[in-house]
Amino acid sequence: MTRRLLAVVTLLATSALPAFVLPAAAQTAAAPASTGLTGPLVLEKQGSFFVGGRNVTSDTLSTLPAYAASGTITVEQMYVRYQVPVAAQRPPVTLIHGCCLTGKTWETTPDGRMGWDEYFVRRGHPTYVIDQVSRGRSSADPSLVNSVKLGKTPADKTPPIFAAGQEAAWAIFRFGTEYPKVHDGMRFPVAAKDEFYKQMVVDWIATMPTPNPTVKALSELSKTLDGTVLISHSQSGIYPFQTAALDTTGIAGIVSIEPGTCPAATGDLKPYMNIPIMVLWGDYVETSSRWAPRLKACREFAEALTKAGGRIDHVVLPDLGIKGNSHMLMQDDNSLEIADRLVAWIEKNVKAKKN
Amino acid sequence: MTRRLLAVVTLLATSALPAFVLPAAAQTAAAPASTGLTGPLVLEKQGSFFVGGRNVTSDTLSTLPAYAASGTITVEQMYVRYQVPVAAQRPPVTLIHGCCLTGKTWETTPDGRMGWDEYFVRRGHPTYVIDQVSRGRSSADPSLVNSVKLGKTPADKTPPIFAAGQEAAWAIFRFGTEYPKVHDGMRFPVAAKDEFYKQMVVDWIATMPTPNPTVKALSELSKTLDGTVLISHSQSGIYPFQTAALDTTGIAGIVSIEPGTCPAATGDLKPYMNIPIMVLWGDYVETSSRWAPRLKACREFAEALTKAGGRIDHVVLPDLGIKGNSHMLMQDDNSLEIADRLVAWIEKNVKAKKN
Numbered sequence: 001m002t003r004r005l006l007a008v009v010t011l012l013a014t015s016a017l018p019a020f021v022l023p024a025a026a027q028t029a030a031a032p033a034s035t036g037l038t039g040p041l042v043l044e045k046q047g048s049f050f051v052g053g054r055n056v057t058s059d060t061l062s063t064l065p066a067y068a069a070s071g072t073i074t075v076e077q078m079y080v081r082y083q084v085p086v087a088a089q090r091p092p093v094t095l096i097h098g099c100c101l102t103g104k105t106w107e108t109t110p111d112g113r114m115g116w117d118e119y120f121v122r123r124g125h126p127t128y129v130i131d132q133v134s135r136g137r138s139s140a141d142p143s144l145v146n147s148v149k150l151g152k153t154p155a156d157k158t159p160p161i162f163a164a165g166q167e168a169a170w171a172i173f174r175f176g177t178e179y180p181k182v183h184d185g186m187r188f189p190v191a192a193k194d195e196f197y198k199q200m201v202v203d204w205i206a207t208m209p210t211p212n213p214t215v216k217a218l219s220e221l222s223k224t225l226d227g228t229v230l231i232s233h234s235q236s237g238i239y240p241f242q243t244a245a246l247d248t249t250g251i252a253g254i255v256s257i258e259p260g261t262c263p264a265a266t267g268d269l270k271p272y273m274n275i276p277i278m279v280l281w282g283d284y285v286e287t288s289s290r291w292a293p294r295l296k297a298c299r300e301f302a303e304a305l306t307k308a309g310g311r312i313d314h315v316v317l318p319d320l321g322i323k324g325n326s327h328m329l330m331q332d333d334n335s336l337e338i339a340d341r342l343v344a345w346i347e348k349n350v351k352a353k354k355n
Numbered sequence: 356m357t358r359r360l361l362a363v364v365t366l367l368a369t370s371a372l373p374a375f376v377l378p379a380a381a382q383t384a385a386a387p388a389s390t391g392l393t394g395p396l397v398l399e400k401q402g403s404f405f406v407g408g409r410n411v412t413s414d415t416l417s418t419l420p421a422y423a424a425s426g427t428i429t430v431e432q433m434y435v436r437y438q439v440p441v442a443a444q445r446p447p448v449t450l451i452h453g454c455c456l457t458g459k460t461w462e463t464t465p466d467g468r469m470g471w472d473e474y475f476v477r478r479g480h481p482t483y484v485i486d487q488v489s490r491g492r493s494s495a496d497p498s499l500v501n502s503v504k505l506g507k508t509p510a511d512k513t514p515p516i517f518a519a520g521q522e523a524a525w526a527i528f529r530f531g532t533e534y535p536k537v538h539d540g541m542r543f544p545v546a547a548k549d550e551f552y553k554q555m556v557v558d559w560i561a562t563m564p565t566p567n568p569t570v571k572a573l574s575e576l577s578k579t580l581d582g583t584v585l586i587s588h589s590q591s592g593i594y595p596f597q598t599a600a601l602d603t604t605g606i607a608g609i610v611s612i613e614p615g616t617c618p619a620a621t622g623d624l625k626p627y628m629n630i631p632i633m634v635l636w637g638d639y640v641e642t643s644s645r646w647a648p649r650l651k652a653c654r655e656f657a658e659a660l661t662k663a664g665g666r667i668d669h670v671v672l673p674d675l676g677i678k679g680n681s682h683m684l685m686q687d688d689n690s691l692e693i694a695d696r697l698v699a700w701i702e703k704n705v706k707a708k709k710n
Contacts, residue, residue: 045396073521195405
């Protein structure tokens with residue numbers, strides 16, 4: 001019996017499962033005929049745009065003669081690429097990547113399998129993929145770097161941009177306890193790790209104001225989409241909650257995958273009371289000194305929210321018999337099965353607006 | 356009579372046109388039925404991947420406690436997103452953006468019209484959109500910036516990253532002679548200029564070795580695609596030529612749109628002898644002190660290549676009665692008509708491999 005099949009059988013054998021644990025096929029209506037899970041991908045429309053942004057002036061945009069030092073640039077805009085299936089009957093999902101990465105997170109996996117960006121479309125969801133402000137196709141501001149170069153600002157005030165090293169990322173992404181050890185049964189396609197490393201970009205997040213301008217942009221996007229499920233990951237895990245705290249308009253649901261931070265259990269829970277929420281965790285969390293405290297804090301938040309009357313599912317996959325998921329579970333070898341689970345959860349918990 | 360219609364009539368009235376000037380409809384066979392110019396977009400496949408990249412080690416990846424200072428990162432990889440129409444009968448095109456921009460250049464225009472990334476697919480071409488190495492989703496290396504911050508490198512050695520200011524970009528992109536004047540009859544959607552400015556990103560190109568690693572990555576991509584038309588723009592205008600000089604394998608054609616540089620007319624022309632080439636220019640070039648010398652140099656290159664027996668079309672749109680195009684002609688209000696022209700030129704000049 002293959003490992004994957006074994007996992008399914010294990011799952012089916014588990015009794016007294018809450019509704020969101022049922023196999024996707026049992027809950028999910030067939031996707032519209034024009035949006036099959038295989039065969040041609042049929043799109044009603046696709047494209048890209050920016051949300052947010054503000055103009056700043058600077059006299060250190062450049063130190064090169066070919067480009068003027070002084071002028072205006074736009075900062076804090078958020079790049080969004082979208083694909084909408086024909087006759088979409090399900091709510092739009094917005095995929096929000098984590099640290100040191102871009103929207104590429106959700107596209108073709110490092111080993112060449114279909115990404116969630118396409119799979120959610122095939123499942124009938126208009127799908128929006130963002131690059132966080134100051135990463136990828138969403139620009140940052142180099143003015144302070146150039147000011148240092150020109151001697152106008154002390155070197156120690158250079159903005160703290162960084163790249164995550166592969167060795168340290170290994171444990172953060174929970175491929176193993178430490179580089180290059182691999183967790184037993186781990187589902188991330190480690191043979192393609194070099195392709196994963198290429199996804200990592202220079203991260204300017206520590207130069208951003210708080211809350212990160214991505215949150216304001218997500219709020220604007222949610223209002224435009226008028227009912228989207230915000231699906232965040234890791235460093236961005238808190239963003240949908242921060243967006244809801246800003247304004248719940250347009251937020252139809254929140255799925256926070258392995259969040260770096262959850263809202264405080266003792267904080268104001270009111271913004272989250274009327275939004276269906278799932279917090280989702282993979283495997284090997286309890287033995288990670290980085291992740292175990294985060295899971296604990298999220299569980300406390302979920303318990304507090306439940307007690308207050310909120311609707312939150314705090315899901316730890318190994319508790320359901322699904323083992324081996326890394327931190328990058330949208331790229332693990334069972335990534336589409338996990339996506340099916342989210343589709344089913346949305347189907348059950350999130351009311352889609354009908355056109 | 357609308358201005359656009361007038362332009363078409365003017366074009367039709369012009370006699371003795373070379374073949375590539377004929378209206379697209381006269382030259383282009385109907386696109387496959389499954390890939391209409393309107394209605395749902397039907398894709399055989401889509402996805403993204405990286406080409407190239409090499410590992411470097413550094414002890415200044417980060418100055419933040421949360422991320423290790425020492426480790427390995429991958430640099431010089433090139434992000435590629437692709438969409439392939441069903442039963443593609445035409446050669447793949449690779450869209451290569453210019454200065455301070457990303458692959459967003461070719462997507463939805465600032466005023467919300469269809470981008471070339473989709474239009475070429477609808478015209479039957481598998482379409483590959485890249486982010487140049489060190490821009491957008493293709494990462495750069497922050498090590499030297501952090502080394503300055505830590506006092507290990509003198510401030511004046513800070514890498515020369517830059518952002519192009521909107522005021523200076525105005526004349527570079529030829530919206531007008533100077534900011535904020537607008538050329539008479541100019542076709543760029545200036546009302547949406549703010550959305551265009553959001554496309555501009557921090558540019559690390561001056562920190563790159565020569566030739567830019569994007570060239571090597573384009574060569575690798577061309578070999579993989581086994582016959583692609585490299586369509587470059589502005590700062591990347593020279594890249595397809597540099598790629599051909601490296602190795603002509605897999606390069607089925609070159610379209611260089613308003614190149615910053617052409618190969619020298621007096622240089623080695625051999626790499627370009629067996630590749631169909633178009634160099635394409637918009638309007639207002641002759642009166643631009645920045646662009647006029649570049650056009651002149653490209654014309655000299657084209658004349659030298661023609662004399663040597665090469666196949667090159669040096670096209671200046673106003674000479675054909677098509678007026679008003681800015682430097683960003685893939686976003687101008689006649690962008691799809693220009694794309695039609697390229698499709699027709701490819702149809703006539705580039706031999707597609709049949710599957």
